Amino acid sequence: xxxxxxxxxxxxxxxxxxxxxxxxxxxxxxxxxxxxxxxxxxxxxxxxxxxxxxxxxxxxxxxxxxxxxxxxxxxxxxxxxxxxxxxxxxxxxxxxxxxxxxxxxxxxxxxxxxxxxxxxxxxxxxxxxxxxxxxxxxxxxxxxxxxxxxxxxxxxxxxxxxxxxxxxxxxxxxxxxxxxxxxxxxxxxxxxxxxxxxxxxxxxxxxxxxxxxxxxxxxxxxxxxxxxxxxxxxxxxxxxxxxxxxxxxxxxxxxxxxxxxxxxxxxxxxxxxxxxxxxxxxxxxxxxxxxxxxxxxxxxxxxxxxxxxxxxxxxxxxxxxxxxxxxxxxxxxxxxxxxxxxxxxxxxxxxxxxxxxxxxxxxxxxxxxxxxxxxxxxxxxxxxxxxxxxxxxxxxxxxxxxxxxxxxxxxxxxxxxxxxxxxxxxxxxxxxxxxxxxxxxxxxxxxxxxxxxxxxxxxxxxxxxxxxxxxxxxxxxxxxxxxxxxxxxxxxxxxxxxxxxxxxxxxxxxxxxxxxxxxxxxxxxxxxxxxxxxxxxxxxxxxx
Amino acid sequence: xxxxxxxxxxxxxxxxxxxxxxxxxxxxxxxxxxxxxxxxxxxxxxxxxxxxxxxxxxxxxxxxxxxxxxxxxxxxxxxxxxxxxxxxxxxxxxxxxxxxxxxxxxxxxxxxxxxxxxxxxxxxxxxxxxxxxxxxxxxxxxxxxxxxxxxxxxxxxxxxxxxxxxxxxxxxxxxxxxxxxxxxxxxxxxxxxxxxxxxxxxxxxxxxxxxxxxxxxxxxxxxxxxxxxxxxxxxxxxxxxxxxxxxxxxxxxxxxxxxxxxxxxxxxxxxxxxxxxxxxxxxxxxxxxxxxxxxxxxxxxxxxxxxxxxxxxxxxxxxxxxxxxxxxxxxxxxxxxxxxxxxxxxxx
Ligand code: HEM
Ligand code: SF4
Ligand code: SF4
Numbered sequence: 001x002x003x004x005x006x007x008x009x010x011x012x013x014x015x016x017x018x019x020x021x022x023x024x025x026x027x028x029x030x031x032x033x034x035x036x037x038x039x040x041x042x043x044x045x046x047x048x049x050x051x052x053x054x055x056x057x058x059x060x061x062x063x064x065x066x067x068x069x070x071x072x073x074x075x076x077x078x079x080x081x082x083x084x085x086x087x088x089x090x091x092x093x094x095x096x097x098x099x100x101x102x103x104x105x106x107x108x109x110x111x112x113x114x115x116x117x118x119x120x121x122x123x124x125x126x127x128x129x130x131x132x133x134x135x136x137x138x139x140x141x142x143x144x145x146x147x148x149x150x151x152x153x154x155x156x157x158x159x160x161x162x163x164x165x166x167x168x169x170x171x172x173x174x175x176x177x178x179x180x181x182x183x184x185x186x187x188x189x190x191x192x193x194x195x196x197x198x199x200x201x202x203x204x205x206x207x208x209x210x211x212x213x214x215x216x217x218x219x220x221x222x223x224x225x226x227x228x229x230x231x232x233x234x235x236x237x238x239x240x241x242x243x244x245x246x247x248x249x250x251x252x253x254x255x256x257x258x259x260x261x262x263x264x265x266x267x268x269x270x271x272x273x274x275x276x277x278x279x280x281x282x283x284x285x286x287x288x289x290x291x292x293x294x295x296x297x298x299x300x301x302x303x304x305x306x307x308x309x310x311x312x313x314x315x316x317x318x319x320x321x322x323x324x325x326x327x328x329x330x331x332x333x334x335x336x337x338x339x340x341x342x343x344x345x346x347x348x349x350x351x352x353x354x355x356x357x358x359x360x361x362x363x364x365x366x367x368x369x370x371x372x373x374x375x376x377x378x379x380x381x382x383x384x385x386x387x388x389x390x391x392x393x394x395x396x397x398x399x400x401x402x403x404x405x406x407x408x409x410x411x412x413x414x415x416x417x418x419x420x421x422x423x424x425x426x427x428x429x430x431x432x433x434x435x436x437x438x439x440x441x442x443x444x445x446x447x448x449x450x451x452x453x454x455x456x457x458x459x460x461x462x463x464x465x466x467x468x469x470x471x472x473x474x475x476x477x478x479x480x481x482x483x484x485x486x487x488x489x490x491x492x493x494x495x496x497x498x499x500x501x502x503x504x505x506x507x508x509x510x511x512x513x514x515x516x517x518x519x520x521x522x523x524x525x526x527x528x529x530x531x532x533x534x535x536x537x538x539x540x541x542x543x544x
Numbered sequence: 545x546x547x548x549x550x551x552x553x554x555x556x557x558x559x560x561x562x563x564x565x566x567x568x569x570x571x572x573x574x575x576x577x578x579x580x581x582x583x584x585x586x587x588x589x590x591x592x593x594x595x596x597x598x599x600x601x602x603x604x605x606x607x608x609x610x611x612x613x614x615x616x617x618x619x620x621x622x623x624x625x626x627x628x629x630x631x632x633x634x635x636x637x638x639x640x641x642x643x644x645x646x647x648x649x650x651x652x653x654x655x656x657x658x659x660x661x662x663x664x665x666x667x668x669x670x671x672x673x674x675x676x677x678x679x680x681x682x683x684x685x686x687x688x689x690x691x692x693x694x695x696x697x698x699x700x701x702x703x704x705x706x707x708x709x710x711x712x713x714x715x716x717x718x719x720x721x722x723x724x725x726x727x728x729x730x731x732x733x734x735x736x737x738x739x740x741x742x743x744x745x746x747x748x749x750x751x752x753x754x755x756x757x758x759x760x761x762x763x764x765x766x767x768x769x770x771x772x773x774x775x776x777x778x779x780x781x782x783x784x785x786x787x788x789x790x791x792x793x794x795x796x797x798x799x800x801x802x803x804x805x806x807x808x809x810x811x812x813x814x815x816x817x818x819x820x821x822x823x824x825x826x827x828x829x830x831x832x833x834x835x836x837x838x839x840x841x842x843x844x845x846x847x848x849x850x851x852x853x854x855x856x857x858x859x860x861x862x863x864x865x866x867x868x869x870x871x872x873x874x875x876x877x878x879x880x881x882x883x884x885x886x887x888x889x890x891x892x
Contacts, residue, residue: 020738022741027742084600085599086600088826091596092821095815095817096815096817099739099742099744099747104739104742106653111653111660116742138813147745147746170608173608174608175649177640177822178828179827181606184827221863222862222868248869249869290859308847309849338835339835340604340605340834341605343834343838344838345844362616366613366615366833369835370835372835409609413613413622413626415612417616436662440649440651464660471658
């Protein structure tokens with residue numbers, strides 16, 4: 001295979017013409033084709049070395065020779081065996097699929113590409129066929145007739161291609177009669193692929209950064225501080241209030257952890273400004289940490305072990321600083337991990353206290369073991385108790401819809417809290433069609449470490465169902481703002497909207513909170529958090 | 545094509561039974577030995593599979609949450625789709641197992657001009673429910689052959705099943721319905737291109753097998769009659785573990801029982817084990833309470849981490865230079881030179 005020429009993503013009308021007819025040939029006979037624009041570059045060796053991943057070397061997926069060790073097959077088969085023994089989900093999901101096809105058209109990548117190997121069931125069969133060949137009697141005896149196939153280099157490459165076309169969004173698992181979660185199979189497959197060092201650069205880089213510097217972006221302590229101070233400058237310009245947040249402060253009541261995407265880049269920083277303003281207004285005794293400066297975890301997109309290594313910092317830092325509990329910012333996979341993994345990896349967090357809002361006195365019983373509360377839960381509770389003053393009319397220039405992030409929807413179940421907050425901070429809120437929200441929500445198309453730039457066509461395809469639903473509310477209600485509670489969404493959906501629905505911008509829920517929040521001693525607001533004029537506000541001033 | 549292959553296998557099974565009984569007079573083999581072997585295989589196989597699944601632990605708490613979590617008291621918690629307690633999980637499982645809840649959610653993606661729409665698609669669910677329940681009822685009705693006296697619930701089910709009172713002998717609806725439902729499941733496999741694309745011989749085989757079982761059953765009951773008294777003699781013999789093989793039972797009976805035996809023996813080694821699997825599915829049978837109750841991973845092992853001390857070691861000067869508190873202040877002397885170099889860096 002040749003190095004792909006720099007690829008141009010096709011135009012939207014072209015991309016949205018999708019052929020759903022499967023090929024004539026049986027799927028095992030159709031070789032994998034690495035289409036430029038649909039996959040990421042291979043990981044540079046320095047990133048793998050930094051965290052001690054196997055087989056660091058220069059390689060690219062479009063090259064014929066992937067430079068694998070001679071015994072690569074044994075490594076893969078042992079890797080499968082090991083995981084079958086460790087994960088009931090894996091063993092069970094290898095065995096019980098009846099190929100009813102209920103999951104087939106539930107995957108955004110299938111809807112956006114028409115490639116049958118993006119049907120969750122077939123994605124899983126890529127692995128299952130090898131499982132049958134080496135781990136079941138019928139597969140060993142009957143071979144292809146039993147749906148079994150040999151593990152070859154082509155099969156391995158096919159895995160790589162398609163398991164990096166799954167965003168681990170779990171939408172398929174909602175519809176499967178047995179709850180087969182293809183995300184779980186993808187997670188296993190990526191672990192196994194990683195045993196041979198075949199990671200993507202876009203994932204391995206942030207992992208290495210996060211391990212050493214505390215966050216994916218590799219922001220060093222002084223940069224974190226100065227970024228936040230720059231946000232405080234903007235807040236001062238908007239509100240006339242100077243905020244002085246603290247860093248790595250011992251004895252604070254609360255440690256605040258958010259994805260580093262909130263600290264850098266647009267529109268993440270606006271969400272961060274929202275947090276800063278809210279916490280200041282409340283007089284919250286909290287601290288940032290430059291060490292635990294990442295809520296997200298790209299390690300989860302490589303292996304369970306790496307994910308655990310990266311998520312060590314949160315409890316460790318909470319313990320070192322002696323805080324009582326931890327508040328977490330808006331992020332998708334971060335919250336799946338905090339909700340479903342963190343306590344198992346690093347708990348029990350018995351050095352912390354059951355979280356209690358110092359403002360309302362609410363005890364967050366549902367977080368009594370992890371001691372971590374989602375900032376949207378925290379804010380919803382404030383609003384419910386009337387503890388903050390809000391002027392939703394400051395968001396009147398926005399017609400807002402809400403994108404449920406995959407991880408917080410299907411791996412946590414936080415649906416009402418963000419809606420409750422939104423309905424109090426904006427006057428114009430519209431839902432997207434029912435089958436595209438809540439537990440049935442569609443992925444941004446760039447989750448699980450796929451938000452690189454060299455795979456833009458794939459991302460635009462994967463995000464097509466989401467964008468299509470946004471387009472519908474844009475046309476029907478004039479929606480111009482897509483709110484969400486995920487840092488990857490804020491970045492990925494922005495690109496997605498520019499491509500499919502350029503009229504719509506993207507924001508975090510707390511940006512809208514920041515806009516609406518009436519702060520003690522603030523000046524008359526004429527700008528929103530984006531430093532854009534608030535329509536009507538200047539005129540009013542003149543009238544007075 | 546997979547379907548043809550599987551069809552061929554089922555036909556071969558029929559021929560084997562026919563030749564075995566008609567040609568080789570192996571009534572005892574087909575009427576006694578094979579059924580016993582099949583039942584033993586079924587139970588041992590099923591237990592083996594379930595134990596094997598059970599031996600792999602559930603390291604993480606991974607329920608798929610399909611509804612609002614239990615959080616703040618004033619937010620309505622969805623107890624069935626996002627169960628927080630054992631009891632709620634039990635109810636979720638009841639819905640899954642008895643009503644195929646998840647399959648009921650099914651939607652069909654369609655393009656309508658520029659838009660993508662997701663219409664309701666309940667046929668698979670309906671056919672699935674009809675198929676499984678008629679299968680179950682047929683199975684229960686068969687208990688009549690293995691019991692003496694026949695338990696009252698069997699007779700009751702039978703009388704309900706035959707309430708239409710059509711024909712002699714009385715038509716049992718479930719037999720026909722079962723055949724119809726299986727036929728539907730087969731046809732959708734053939735006609736929906738995506739489903740055909742994913743189908744393996746192992747997907748067609750049970751369908752043909754069950755079709756053949758139902759068809760031979762119906763044939764035997766309504767068309768090619770067999771001596772039911774003698775059949776019952778054989779089947780109760782099997783149940784009492786003192787088998788006898790009465791003469792004069794038609795070959796169709798042996799074909800039927802051979803196909804059933806095949807299904808039983810095949811069951812544990814095929815996708816049909818989903819019967820057992822669904823109960824163990826960790827995306828369904830765990831409570832969404834993982835922030836309330838710690839889930840323990842039995843193989844949780846220590847991993848290499850990057851500690852705060854290592855972090856501070858690397859960034860101490862930078863932290864000090866912007867006033868971020870550190871654990872270990874470097875000696876004043878060093879401090880100065882470091883700061884100086886910091887400044888010169890800053891000038892670049
Ligand atoms: C307990 C919950 C169960 C659920 C949710 C379930 C669901 C399903 C579904 C969705 C199919 C796929 C139909 C298709 O092929 O398109 C199926 C097939 C089948 N199931 Fe079940 N099932 C369950 C239990 C059972 C039980 C107890 C049996 C025992 C006889 C069974 C026997 C079969 C058979 C024989 C098939 C046909 C194979 C086929 O369709 O390819 N199932 N089931
Ligand atoms: S819905 Fe579940 S059982 Fe049906 S094909 Fe998909 S993974 Fe297999
Ligand atoms: S987890 Fe999401 S991306 Fe992966 S196969 Fe399922 S629906 Fe597709």
